[in-house]
Amino acid sequence: MYGALTHPLVLDNVQQFFNDLITLADPEYQRFRVRHHAEAYRIECLAQQPTSMILNQIIGFLDGLVASDVLTLEQGRDFHQRLIKGIESAWMRT
Known part of the structure; x- marks a missing residue:
């Protein structure tokens, strides 16, 4: 349906969203399942x-x-808003 994301800004924004999520959700590397699903x-x-x-x-x-x-x-509300904003803008801004 859609191809892989290739624009450098888009890739950075997607990576940053998930990096921030993982950092807040599992700062001490103790929730393997959370990291697994986020990845x-x-x-x-x-x-x-x-x-x-x-x-x-x-x-x-x-x-x-x-x-x-x-x-x-x-935090959940902020991530939800970032996700919606990212999807709506094709991850061009978050």
Whole structure:
């Protein structure tokens, strides 16, 4: 459907989103499953422009991190807004 992301700014923005998420969600490298899922979503987003299904899965993942107190409500909201802004702008700005 969509090709892999290739623009350097787009790649940097996607990488930064997931780097920030992983850094906040698992600063001490103790939540392997959180990192595993975040990395899988990163690969999916880099491979192609995310579909609505992937977007909904990432939103659910963020909600799960908030529900389990891995992220605060404010952090979860900020990541959700960054994700939506990134998708809407094709990751050209976040």
